[in-house]
Amino acid sequence: MNTTYTVTGMTCQHCVASVTEEVGAVPGVTAVRVDLDSGRLDVTSEAPVSAHAIAAAVDEAGYELAP
Structure with a gap:
């Protein structure tokens, strides 16, 4: 499963x-x-991962997902 975001x-x-x-x-x-x-x-x-989990990881790195 592939998902695309903008950081x-x-x-x-x-x-x-x-x-x-x-x-x-x-x-x-x-x-x-x-x-x-x-x-x-x-x-x-492997399976769907919540956008919240990805956003939290990006935040932990010091950045944000674009709305």
Whole structure:
């Protein structure tokens, strides 16, 4: 299952690494791809993962999901 989000506030590769690490730690997530230029966050999971769990992980990394 693939889901796409937009992350705001990222400015460098360190930001990308932080978001990738936090979202990758969410139970059920099997792959994470972050594009710095567009802010795009692609999450692959075994089963649906709640948007709240993804938003909380992004917040933990220091960023926010776009509304």
